[in-house]
Amino acid sequence: MYATIQTQLENGTFLITINRPDKMNALNKDVIQELGDAIDEVYNNPEIKTVLLTGAGEKAFVAGADISEFGSLDKQGGMDLARKGGDHVFNKIENSPKPIIAAVNGFALGGGCELAMACHFRIASENAKFGQPEVNLGLIPGYGGTQRLTQLIGKGKAMELVMTGDMVGAEEAKALGLVNHVYPLADLITKSKELLQKIQTKAPVAVAHAIALVNDAAKGNPDGFNNEIERFGACFETEDKVEGTTAFLEKRKPAFKGK
Numbered sequence: 415m416y417a418t419i420q421t422q423l424e425n426g427t428f429l430i431t432i433n434r435p436d437k438m439n440a441l442n443k444d445v446i447q448e449l450g451d452a453i454d455e456v457y458n459n460p461e462i463k464t465v466l467l468t469g470a471g472e473k474a475f476v477a478g479a480d481i482s483e484f485g486s487l488d489k490q491g492g493m494d495l496a497r498k499g500g501d502h503v504f505n506k507i508e509n510s511p512k513p514i515i516a517a518v519n520g521f522a523l524g525g526g527c528e529l530a531m532a533c534h535f536r537i538a539s540e541n542a543k544f545g546q547p548e549v550n551l552g553l554i555p556g557y558g559g560t561q562r563l564t565q566l567i568g569k570g571k572a573m574e575l576v577m578t579g580d581m582v583g584a585e586e587a588k589a590l591g592l593v594n595h596v597y598p599l600a601d602l603i604t605k606s607k608e609l610l611q612k613i614q615t616k617a618p619v620a621v622a623h624a625i626a627l628v629n630d631a632a633k634g635n636p637d638g639f640n641n642e643i644e645r646f647g648a649c650f651e652t653e654d655k656v657e658g659t660t661a662f663l664e665k666r667k668p669a670f671k672g673k
């Protein structure tokens with residue numbers, strides 16, 4: 415169905431694998447188009463409960479935007495590339511009401527680091543490497559990297575990484591707050607899926623509200639506190655709130671319906 419990505423739905427988890435391993439899974443136009451189409455599927459298919467995003471092979475998650483497509487671009491072309499990616503992929507991932515996490519299985523550079531950062535959180539293999547090396551090319555991040563890196567690791571370290579283009583390994587990325595967990599490569603997908611299965615036992619509408627509110631905070635939205643009050647109230651109108659509170663009082667596990 416797709417040419418540059420693979421998708422697989424298992425136990426409610428939609429595994430999206432970017433599949434250009436001979437090019438380090440670099441994001442060319444086709445990948446951006448298909449990735450965005452796959453995220454549309456996530457929004458529209460009720461069978462999809464959670465999403466795991468990874469790269470094919472054992473070397474790279476994504477080693478950046480496809481540099482071979484940059485040659486012909488002028489100012490407007492660069493802006494169009496960045497905007498299309500932002501609208502069609504990165505912002506849709508960030509704003510997805512369903513959890514989307516990145517399983518970073520190797521290099522996550524440039525657009526690859528930005529793609530991982532657009533996800534709700536990141537799990538890395540021990541060989542993962544993160545960086546924003548655009549300054550080596552006379553460029554800067556264009557898929558939200560300056561903004562999301564600063565949100566995630568703070569101004570000083572973000573400044574250093576975007577100025578030097580240096581890479582950080584998985585353990586340093588964890589210490590910086592860029593990734594939540596580090597596992598051996600062989601365990602990465604299994605461990606990530608286990609975490610998503612755990613999230614799938616929680617109330618989906620509440621999880622969706624929580625995602626939106628943490629995003630408010632990360633973006634410094636001044637309405638965040640008020641939005642939390644409204645979304646907290648909205649939870650009281652859900653069947654899942656009745657189920658969750660009743661199940662607690664009846665000392666049984668809740669069976670949430672996402673309503």
Ligand code: COA
Pocket residue numbers: 436437438440477478479480481482521523524525547548551553
């Ligand atoms: N765009 C296009 N092609 C890319 C790419 C990218 N971002 N990253 C890697 N590739 C290609 C290489 O050109 C090479 O293609 P070839 O076999 O046809 O020559 C192939 O992927 C393998 O990469 P190679 O550089 O040979 O592997 P390596 O193990 O020596 O190095 C990296 C791996 C990731 C360190 C190196 O490929 C790299 O620095 N990539 C660019 C990272 C970058 O600047 N990203 C930001 C882009 S804005």
